[in-house]
Amino acid sequence: MALIETRGLTAFYGDFQALYGIDLRLEEGETLAIIGANGAGKSTFLKTIAGLLAATPESVVYAGRPIGGLSAPQIVRLGISLVPEGRRLFPSLSVEENLAIGAYGRHDCGYWSLARIYELFPALAARRRAPSHTLSGGEQQMAAIGRALMANPRVLLCDEVSLGLAPVVIRNIYAALPRIKASGSSIILVEQDIVQALQVANRVYCFQEGRMSLEGRPAELSRDQIHTAYFGA
Amino acid sequence: MTAWIDTLLQGVMLGGLYALFAAGLSLMFGIMRLVNLAHGDFIVLSAFVVLVLMTALGLDPFLATLLAAPALFGLGYALQHYLLNRTIGRDVLPPLLVTFGLSIIIQNGLLEVFSADSQRLKAGAIETASISLGGGIALGTMQLLTLASAIGVILVLNLIFYRTELGRAFRATSDDPEVAQLMGIDNRHIFSLATAIAMVVIAVSALYLGMRANFDPTIGPARLLYAFEAVIIGGLGSLWGTLAGGIIIGVAQAVGAKIDPEWQILAGHLAFLAVLVLRPRGLFPRAGQ
């Protein structure tokens, strides 16, 4: 049984249709990458799974259970956390408060705690009392990932975590992935940076204008296939 | 000289009353970006609730307010849950229209039930008691108590805001309601709790409104105006700013009245305009916005 399976998933912004029937599977323990040009619908896909956009119940199945259309708070309780595009830390909360709020309303003890997040991203420990808007872009991204981990998710959805960051910072952030996987999370990464995505993913999906244009294992996909799936023929 | 010091002190203490009026408004605006045009009328409504409890049970105003507070907390939660949450969204007009409507409904409802007669929450000897500071300056106990309550209310609200998980959720939801939901925060429940707490603050405002002066069903909108000015002067979303805003209006009114009694109200409004001109975002605008 897949951990997450979408079946003919569609999404709309008012009259505008952004997704046209996406079928995708995430197996337990897998890291998936979703690539695609700007506007292909990658963020929309993650937001729909996370409960921010409407969906029919059967179009998103989580561990065998239909969860499409549940509210975002319900979905995060079930174990699916989203690191939103653009970090979106809470500006009036300190770094530590941003992390702590990731565990809002939870008193279960999972793997992740403040101490473990600081271990994962030592740069954050030094800035724990700082207002979040004073962090560098890389630190903000670490805090956004840490905030999502604080919910001890079974599925971590990451939207463009490397956007706008220097290569060395991106490497730092990707270096955390093995530890996150070891904590028991399966991961869906949305990336514009194809090289980065192909390096860490078990499987890759490519989106094009709201449709799935390619699916496969990185080693099995040719440059031409990816180029066509990304930009269209 | 003594007379001026006295005027200043009276102004500061009057400011405490305005800060109380403003605290509930500031709370709701800060968390939900919701301007409650019925705020003043809810203060008057609460004063009538306290009055009814006093007469029915023979209580003094303080005890009656203590008793009314949980009921008003519930009323605030229900009001937000069943009505105001439906109006909150991208468009700022629906909440304004709905709370404006509420204002009219409350005023007319109160007129229907209690008539236009002036009422008062009689507190006994404390009303006329005063504390002498020497040098011919004396402070009214009631006035002092008002200011102390305003400071107390704002202290408690700040503790809730900055020291509790609920307060963190309030600030997060105010910053970014969409991402707050991703944290497992149910915005609608958070908003309902905010209005419920604001109603308790309104109950405290009502206590002092009713003990210090006469009230009748129609005086709500004028209280809203003072509250609104205090919130804007202080900077939207800052509770200590709201206290400062209330005090500025109070002092301006006291000084105005000292020069010429007819100038009292006008001086308060002029101080408001002056701050708006000099600091359009208020004295303590929130960081990061």
Ligand SMILES: Nc1ncnc2c1ncn2[C@@H]1O[C@H](COP(=O)(O)OP(=O)(O)O)[C@@H](O)[C@H]1O
């Ligand atoms: N809030 C929104 N309202 C209306 N249209 C939107 C909104 N967000 C995204 N879209 C549209 O949906 C499509 C997919 O966007 P998005 O999922 O953000 O793409 P990606 O993340 O792949 O760049 C685009 O055409 C975009 O313009």
Ligand SMILES: [Mg+2]
């Ligand atoms: Mg995107």
